[in-house]
């Protein structure tokens with residue numbers, strides 16, 4: 001297949017591009033490199049040294065003989081160029097990673113809220129309308145988030161996107177299938193909830209074939225392909241805005257920084273290893289909905305964990321201390337989470353589960369590049385409200 005990977009320079013997009021290229025597909029990366037600019041804005045850098053995207057593609061070609069082409073294009077701001085590109089290249093599939101994906105970054109200030117909404121909603125809508133206008137018949141696979149559900153399973157497992165409800169009508173009860181109600185916990189997660197409505201409309205109105213992957217928190221760094229050469233290494237975020245919880249605990253342990261647990265650490269979240277994430281995308285590509293079918297929604301996660309249990313596991317493994325900090329986020333102190341992921345299991349996913357050996361691997365990466373860590377960038381300082389900001393400032 002000819003596959004466009006939008007956001008292919010990012011943490012999930014790069015290993016996915018390599019995985020699909022390795023499997024023999026013709027891969028085109030489209031990215032505006034905004035994530036690299038945000039590193040500059042925040043004064044942070046990936047833990048792992050990242051080459052330019054052009055250099056990464058050159059090394060991949062040298063290692064494998066396979067080409068990955070890179071196109072510098074802003075999905076949210078260059079609609080005409082996007083349309084021309086789709087018309088000229090007519091990809092068979094499009095994988096859409098190209099959004100601002102950090103919840104804390106989206107809550108930093110009003111400017112960051114506006115940027116996140118403009119970037120994410122316009123990127124998704126521009127893509128959908130350009131697909132309709134050009135008439136290309138590509139399968140769109142979007143990376144969404146478990147966060148659209150709001151992390152509470154009210155005792156019953158969260159289904160894969162849809163809920164059957166019964167509505168009282170004058171003629172008695174009628175059954176209806178609805179999108180599972182969204183309950184986003186940040187402006188970033190809110191944009192993913194809006195994306196869902198855009199997908200529903202374009203699938204129903206124009207027959208676009210769309211798969212939305214509600215992904216949990218991705219951890220780890222290596223995949224089979226990124227291991228092939230030091231210059232193919234994946235990016236690894238550790239800072240207070242972009243670093244995700246388990247990856248942050250692992251680098252904190254590696255540099256002797258107390259593990260930054262927010263509040264009681266009572267939040268339960270869904271997780272998936274980066275190797276499984278790229279595999280799921282490949283499985284979803286092979287299971288496209290037909291034109292006119294509803295949006296196919298998968299829960300892309302393999303296990304759930306409570307944040308304090310993760311901290312205790314990492315502390316037990318490495319001897320790290322735990323710091324119990326005021327929570328900068330407006331979120332429940334404790335939640336339970338049970339999630340269905342039957343569809344990927346039925347397609348043959350064999351999950352990589354969290355175990356000491358794998359955690360060790362990330363700690364090794366962290367130790368190797370520890371000299372690149374700026375400890376002052378580890379604390380999470382973006383707060384959800386002014387009141388929470390004052391609490392975090394009083395006890396950073």
Ligand code: NAD
Nearest residue numbers: 007009010011012032033034035075076098101143215218
């Ligand atoms: P990332 O920030 O590392 O990568 C996103 C890429 O998209 C970057 O290279 C960025 O430059 C590009 N991009 C952003 N806006 C763009 C635009 N307007 N035009 C062109 N390119 C643009 O993020 P990631 O961790 O790789 O996440 C990828 C996707 O997966 C996101 O949509 C995110 O919501 C979703 N996701 C990520 C995780 C995770 O734990 N990392 C978990 C669940 C879902």
Ligand code: USQ
Nearest residue numbers: 101102103145146147215216217244245260261262267307
């Ligand atoms: N947390 C800590 N300490 C930290 C960092 C986080 O206790 O140092 C807590 C947070 O308060 C939160 C939980 O850990 O309760 C998860 O935080 P996170 O930053 O790891 O994850 P989140 O903000 O939800 O976002 C990440 C990705 C996002 C993706 C989402 C999937 O950045 O792109 O959509 O995971 S999910 O969480 O399933 O919605």
